[in-house]
Amino acid sequence: MTALEFDHVSRQFATPGGRTYRALDDISFTVEAGAFVAIVGPSGCGKSTLLNLAAGLLAPSSGLVRGYGSALNGLNRHATYLFQQDALLPWKSVLDNVALGLTLAGVPRAEARARADRWVSRVGLAGFARHYPAQLSGGMRKRAAMAQHWIIDRSLLLMDEPFSALDVHTRLAMEAELLALWETADKSAAVPEKTVLFVTHDLEEAIALADEVIVLSAGPGARVVARHPVPLGRPRDLMDVRTTPSFVDLHRALWMVLREEVRRSQRGAEPSRA
Amino acid sequence: MPDAVERVDAGAHERRRPKIVLWQAGVGVAAVAVWESLVSAGAIDPFFVSRPTAIARRMWMWSGDGTIWRHLATTLEESLLGLLIGSALGIALGFWFGRSPLLAAVFDPYIKMLNAVPRIVLAPLFLLWFGLGIWSKVALAVTLVFFVMFFSTYQGVRDADRVLIDNVRMLGASPRQLVRHVLVPSALTWIFSSLQTSLGFAMVGAVVGEYLGSTRGLGYVIAQAEGTFDTTGVFAGMTVLAIVVVIVSAIVGRLEQWLLAWKQ
Numbered sequence: 001m002t003a004l005e006f007d008h009v010s011r012q013f014a015t016p017g018g019r020t021y022r023a024l025d026d027i028s029f030t031v032e033a034g035a036f037v038a039i040v041g042p043s044g045c046g047k048s049t050l051l052n053l054a055a056g057l058l059a060p061s062s063g064l065v066r067g068y069g070s071a072l073n074g075l076n077r078h079a080t081y082l083f084q085q086d087a088l089l090p091w092k093s094v095l096d097n098v099a100l101g102l103t104l105a106g107v108p109r110a111e112a113r114a115r116a117d118r119w120v121s122r123v124g125l126a127g128f129a130r131h132y133p134a135q136l137s138g139g140m141r142k143r144a145a146m147a148q149h150w151i152i153d154r155s156l157l158l159m160d161e162p163f164s165a166l167d168v169h170t171r172l173a174m175e176a177e178l179l180a181l182w183e184t185a186d187k188s189a190a191v192p193e194k195t196v197l198f199v200t201h202d203l204e205e206a207i208a209l210a211d212e213v214i215v216l217s218a219g220p221g222a223r224v225v226a227r228h229p230v231p232l233g234r235p236r237d238l239m240d241v242r243t244t245p246s247f248v249d250l251h252r253a254l255w256m257v258l259r260e261e262v263r264r265s266q267r268g269a270e271p272s273r274a
Numbered sequence: 275m276p277d278a279v280e281r282v283d284a285g286a287h288e289r290r291r292p293k294i295v296l297w298q299a300g301v302g303v304a305a306v307a308v309w310e311s312l313v314s315a316g317a318i319d320p321f322f323v324s325r326p327t328a329i330a331r332r333m334w335m336w337s338g339d340g341t342i343w344r345h346l347a348t349t350l351e352e353s354l355l356g357l358l359i360g361s362a363l364g365i366a367l368g369f370w371f372g373r374s375p376l377l378a379a380v381f382d383p384y385i386k387m388l389n390a391v392p393r394i395v396l397a398p399l400f401l402l403w404f405g406l407g408i409w410s411k412v413a414l415a416v417t418l419v420f421f422v423m424f425f426s427t428y429q430g431v432r433d434a435d436r437v438l439i440d441n442v443r444m445l446g447a448s449p450r451q452l453v454r455h456v457l458v459p460s461a462l463t464w465i466f467s468s469l470q471t472s473l474g475f476a477m478v479g480a481v482v483g484e485y486l487g488s489t490r491g492l493g494y495v496i497a498q499a500e501g502t503f504d505t506t507g508v509f510a511g512m513t514v515l516a517i518v519v520v521i522v523s524a525i526v527g528r529l530e531q532w533l534l535a536w537k538q
Contacts, residue, residue: 055440055444057440057443057444075443075444079444080444080445081440081441081444083437083440083441085437086437087437087438087440087441089438089442089455089456089459090536090537091459091463091536092536093536100442100445100455101445101446104442104445104446104447104448104451104455105446132535132536133536134536134537148445149444149445152445152446
């Protein structure tokens with residue numbers, strides 16, 4: 001089953017100067033249900049635009065985005081979206097933030113809080129349920145955001161450089177947690193298989209986490225320039241996987257492709273899109 | 275780690291707090307002492323600026339015979355009504371405009387024109403329309419409070435973080451839930467932050483209104499004193515007004531701190 005399909009998708013934006021900026025050009029790929037797919041590309045190549053299209057927050061200028069076979073019309077109801085920026089509501093406590101998706105769906109308050117409480121513990125924030133986001137560190141806010149999205153149990157998880165602002169060690173811990181949550185996705189849940197589309201500019205992170213890596217070209221008019229399965233088993237030990245021969249080989253091969261795109265993006269950096 | 279830095283600063287401020295209060299009191303006492311001694315030494319004529327002891331005696335007299343409480347009650351009543359009505363109108367319209375950009379664009383020049391009108395020129399009109407009683411003063415306070423609240427609410431709704439909105443929509447919020455969970459709280463932070471300003475404006479509106487034509491209120495007391503060149507009365511009236519504003523501001527500040535606890 002295909003969880004997500006981009007079918008010749010292009011997207012343009014009107015610039016303040018009255019011209020059009022072509023962010024994505026004729027993007028086609030599919031993500032199978034249950035897969036963990038990472039998308040890498042140089043800065044400003046339209047990775048976030050691609051996720052916004054997958055989420056249904058943006059509509060394609062041409063082409064179609066399909067979720068589980070049907071073309072998206074408005075928001076993608078199969079998906080949750082972990083943004084790069086902090087998106088917790090600053091005026092709600094951690095517990096209320098995590099419970100929000102349930103509250104919105106009309107789950108009774110007591111039940112929503114009880115379930116949120118379990119998720120808060122599960123992401124390691126047990127003592128911080130009553131704290132406000134401003135009282136937490138960046139890594140803790142990311143954990144809370146993960147719980148906020150995982151609790152509503154959608155099948156497609158869109159993630160936009162979720163860990164890029166974290167220090168190396170916190171990041172490694174968060175990546176491990178993400179994999180653990182994905183690999184042990186609750187089989188009794190309504191949709192047992194979780195599909196992840198993970199955007200990052202870090203090739204190492206992409207290979208370490210994903211089943212498949214898609215490389216985008218430099219913008220404007222980003223295209224898919226490479227697509228490669230990751231020949232690493234599961235479950236993975238993120239501490240050690242980066243030194244295995246197959247990791248190193250794949251990294252070298254994909255880096256050859258990505259390096260060119262990074263160079264191009266730095267040479268032709270669009271001044272209007274820093 | 276900007277959080278940590280801010281917390282350290284706040285801590286330092288807390289530790290310096292008794293020292294600051296001491297200095298604040300010192301500055302006040304010194305200023306009053308200089309004033310009193312200059313008058314006593316004959317350097318300045320009390321006819322023009324009165325003197326602190328006389329002002330204190332007058333205030334004592336006022337509070338003793340109860341006249342000041344009646345006037346104060348009137349001013350506070352007008353201010354409070356002005357604040358409530360002005361806020362209600364400002365918030366409602368600010369929210370409505372914030373949600374419909376077309377409406378905001380159409381009315382933008384008119385709002386700006388109205389806001390540019392000096393309120394004091396409206397006072398005689400309000401006297402004509404609403405009479406000598408409290409409502410002409412309430413109206414003046416409303417015209418001041420309304421714009422502060424209107425612009426705050428409008429900003430709050432318009433500036434609601436795009437990412438927060440997208441995030442809550444992805445979590446399944448309906449348009450109505452979006453308003454309740456994101457837009458209203460976002461606007462509230464702006465509204466609470468402008469509550470102090472609004473309160474000050476409400477009192478200015480009430481007092482100016484009384485000053486220009488009334489039979490009660492602190493503005494009336496000051497105007498009466500001025501009419502008889504009673505500078506002691508003028509300064510006593512101003513002092514009462516200042517004390518009340520400080521007390522009410524402190525109360526509003528506490529309220530704001532409590533309501534915006536999540537901001538830390």
